[in-house]
Structure formats: C-alpha cells, structure tokens
Amino acid sequence: MEKKATRDALGAEVLALGLEHKDVFVIDCDVAKSCKTLEFAAKLPEQHINVGISEQNAVGIAAGLATTGKVPFVVTYAIFGSMRAVEQIRQETCYTKLNVKILCSHGGLTPANDGASHQCVEDMGILRTIPNMTVIMPADYNSARKLIAAAYKYNGPVYLRFTRDAIPCIYGEDEEFEIGKAKCLKEGKDLTIMANGDTVSIALEAAKKLEEEGIHAQVYDFHTIKPLDVDAVNKAIEENGKIITVEDHNIINGLGSAVCEIVAEAGKGKVHRIGVQDQFGESAPYEELLKKNGITSENIVKCAKDMID
Incomplete structure (x- = not known):
C-alpha cells in the first residue's frame, strides 16, 4: 500500500x-x-x-x-x-x-x-x-x-x-468528506473500532485479523473530533455496545474521551481506549513508540477478544 x-x-x-x-x-x-x-x-x-x-x-x-x-x-x-x-x-x-x-x-x-x-x-x-x-x-x-x-x-x-x-493511503482521490461526519470504512456486527489520523490504517489491519478469526468489527474514521459525530457513536451503542477507540494522542481528552462522554450520556455501552497512556514520549523510532503505548493492531485484536468474551 x-x-x-x-x-x-x-x-x-x-x-x-x-x-x-x-x-x-x-x-x-x-x-x-x-x-x-x-x-x-x-x-x-x-x-x-x-x-x-x-x-x-x-x-x-x-x-x-x-x-x-x-x-x-x-x-x-x-x-x-x-x-x-x-x-x-x-x-x-x-x-x-x-x-x-x-x-x-x-x-x-x-x-x-x-x-x-x-x-x-x-x-x-x-x-x-x-x-x-x-x-x-x-x-x-x-x-x-x-x-x-x-x-x-x-x-x-x-x-x-x-x-x-x-x-x-486509504482513500481514493474522489472520496468526499464532510466536517463532523465520521466515515464507515467497514461494516461489522460484533464491535466497533473508532480511530482517526495515522491510527485508522492500524484499525483496519486489526479488523482484517479479527475477520480471519470470525470476529466482525465495524471500523470508523472519526476524522473530526469536534464536532463529534454523535449519531455514529449512538448507532454503535445500539448495534453492539462495544467500542474500541484508537488514537495517536493522550487517551485523556482526545477521541476516546469524546466517545466516552456520549456513551456515558446514553447510559449503556462499553468503551476501551487505546492511545498514549498519559505519558510523555521519548526519542525512539515511531513504530516503537506506538508499540510502547499499545497502539498496534495486535493490541486492538487482544482488546476486541477480551471485550467480546
């Protein structure tokens, strides 16, 4: 790719x-x-x-x-x-x-x-x-x-x-985007993965691995954190109630927090946040820094299995 x-x-x-x-x-x-x-x-x-x-x-x-x-x-x-x-x-x-x-x-x-x-x-x-x-x-x-x-x-x-x-590169040149509207990249009935930025490709890779094991994950690109696509979050809550957020950002006050706010207001559903674990970075290769914070397809797969079991 x-x-x-x-x-x-x-x-x-x-x-x-x-x-x-x-x-x-x-x-x-x-x-x-x-x-x-x-x-x-x-x-x-x-x-x-x-x-x-x-x-x-x-x-x-x-x-x-x-x-x-x-x-x-x-x-x-x-x-x-x-x-x-x-x-x-x-x-x-x-x-x-x-x-x-x-x-x-x-x-x-x-x-x-x-x-x-x-x-x-x-x-x-x-x-x-x-x-x-x-x-x-x-x-x-x-x-x-x-x-x-x-x-x-x-x-x-x-x-x-x-x-x-x-x-x-995930999208073609002709793909259209609307500020405030998340893009559904893959349908799935078992859980929903919501990601943004450089982690969207990681989420798609994880969804592919889960598919091979019979777990069907829906994947969203939440390119806009504010205004958040509340309808997309509520749809995921109603359809499966299991959400994993993935971001190259502190898990505090980023995409995960924004999604958790909607889930809390709905009064149902479960969220697992994957992202930088409230710590500063350090000098290291990019992939190693992602791995240290669990921002990997392998960790998404593990969290998905734990959430479904």
Whole structure:
C-alpha cells in the first residue's frame, strides 16, 4: 500500500487553494520546509507571510487578516501551534469566531527521534475544549487534501493536525468528506473500532485479523473530533455496545474521551481506549513508540477478544 505523509497534502492543497482563491494567506512560523509551504511562498509571495519563530504573533496577524475577509492559514508544528499560541487562539480567533485555520504538522508521536519536546500528544484535547473551535485529523493524504478544502469553505476557526511520517493511503482521490461526519470504512456486527489520523490504517489491519478469526468489527474514521459525530457513536451503542477507540494522542481528552462522554450520556455501552497512556514520549523510532503505548493492531485484536468474551 502506498504511503504518504499528510503534511505533504498540507503543502499541496494550500497551494492549490491559494492559486484559485486570492483571499487565502499562509502565515508561516519559519518551518516552511518541514511543513511543505515553500512552494506556496515561491509562487504566491504576496499571499505569504513568514513571522519567524513567533507563533503567538502568527495567530494575531491571522486574526487581523480574517477581519478584512481573508482566509489565513497559520502553519507550524502541533506542539507550538496548540500550546505556545493557545491563548491567542482562544482570545483572538475563537472568542471572536474569526475565520482562521491552524494547520499543524508533526502531530502525535510522529516526530519520533526528536523526542518528547516535539511529540504533541495533547493538542486535540486542548483545542477541543475551546468554544467555537473545530478539530480535525485526517487519516491519509487524500482525505487531508479534501478536509483542508472543506476547512477553507467552513466559516470559523479550524484546527487541523498532520503527520510528519508517511502513512498508508486509504482513500481514493474522489472520496468526499464532510466536517463532523465520521466515515464507515467497514461494516461489522460484533464491535466497533473508532480511530482517526495515522491510527485508522492500524484499525483496519486489526479488523482484517479479527475477520480471519470470525470476529466482525465495524471500523470508523472519526476524522473530526469536534464536532463529534454523535449519531455514529449512538448507532454503535445500539448495534453492539462495544467500542474500541484508537488514537495517536493522550487517551485523556482526545477521541476516546469524546466517545466516552456520549456513551456515558446514553447510559449503556462499553468503551476501551487505546492511545498514549498519559505519558510523555521519548526519542525512539515511531513504530516503537506506538508499540510502547499499545497502539498496534495486535493490541486492538487482544482488546476486541477480551471485550467480546
């Protein structure tokens, strides 16, 4: 299966939008090479601003541009965009509901050998607690391009998270996506696996292994954590009541927590959360970091069997 990093989709789609729409601006934080916006800067210099290592200023400038009808895309690493600039995101974009898009690469454990300082496993949880913010993590290259395009049309603040490492391509170029609507990738009657981002391919691999053992797992891509597809969660509760969530994020306040909130309100159903086990990352290969946190197809299979028994 072909693999591509979703940060490559970031660069390609923002450039395509900028060429088509003159209201698109990129606000870079001196990481254009890593975040793939060098070509945008070269081809559209009048729509590009590099503020340097100054994420708080980037958000402030983006907010100002948004008040004039522009659609600014702040581009940086997840660790900086979600934490260093969180006050400005809250006060200057979400409180005022300005049309600012925060595009952050190197989300989750994918910075790998860069260590805990660059591995952002808290970002989606932080951003989903802020009113008026929409939070998205695409599962592959093609879905990333489609969801960036959808974010451009979406009125209001949006946080999109991307991977540094290449991940399997799941979707075709013609697949359509709607913000706030999960994608059912596989039907199954025994349990439901809900994943997002780089873990969707792992969930699909686990479902295939379970199928070989006579266990039929439904698989959803929850690319939007906020607003969460409540209908999809309630459907899973009614159909089998057994849910496994999988994410490259702290199990606290991420996808697993969001799903648990709906299950608790329903008053029935069981959830097992697979993700970063409320700990910082460390310098190691990406696959080893996933394995250390149980974010593997083997662990999903084990949890599914335990849940069904």
